Amino acid sequence: MTENKSQLVVVVYVDDIIFEEQNDEMCRQFAERMMAEFEMSMLGELSYFLGLEVNQQQNGIFISQAKYIKEMLKKFMMEDSKPVSTPMVVGCKLSSRDESSSVDQTLYRSMIGSLLYLTASRPDILQAVCLVA
Structure with missing residues (x-):
């Protein structure tokens, strides 16, 4: 200014x-x-x-990206999600040999892409987003 x-x-x-x-x-x-x-x-x-x-x-x-976040939550049907102070469970271990049920890979990639764009104004979620990407 x-x-x-x-x-x-x-x-x-x-x-x-x-x-x-x-x-x-x-x-x-x-x-x-x-x-x-x-x-x-x-x-x-x-x-x-x-x-x-x-x-x-x-x-x-x-x-900020408040409008983008609201649109993203609506797109992925997560409008009723509750905010948390940490973006990921502390001490979470991810593995490629996970026995969880399979997910829609296209939807998952779309979510990750949206979250990666969100890191432009939210560097606090960058580590968690990159970990799940």
């Missing part, structure tokens, strides 16, 4: 790219050059991008 609290930060989206510049003139020139080459939109202040909720405040920029 800028030291001058009255100055706005302008964000430009180009496909899946974000451009931020505190200098209005530099931002305008960049936007004009990009528009001459590509079809693009000026969408204003960034609030949601690729599943990340972006909250810009005076003391920093904060990201």
Whole structure:
């Protein structure tokens, strides 16, 4: 964030790219050059991008994936799951020779992929997700 609290930060989206510049003139020139080459939109202040909720405040920029988590829980029919303080049972040992009943591998891979994307804003679950992946 800028030291001058009255100055706005302008964000430009180009496909899946974000451009931020505190200098209005530099931002305008960049936007004009990009528009001459590509079809693009000026969408204003960034609030949601690729599943990340972006909250810009005076003391920093904060990201979360609360909406993504709710959608993921709904997709896998786990909306009624209860939160826990640790993402995995402490001391859990996983084995390739597990005698548990078989699971739908496509569904399991989809869950793991969703959880891997979630680690962008939740590094606290990274070890548990990688272990089950």
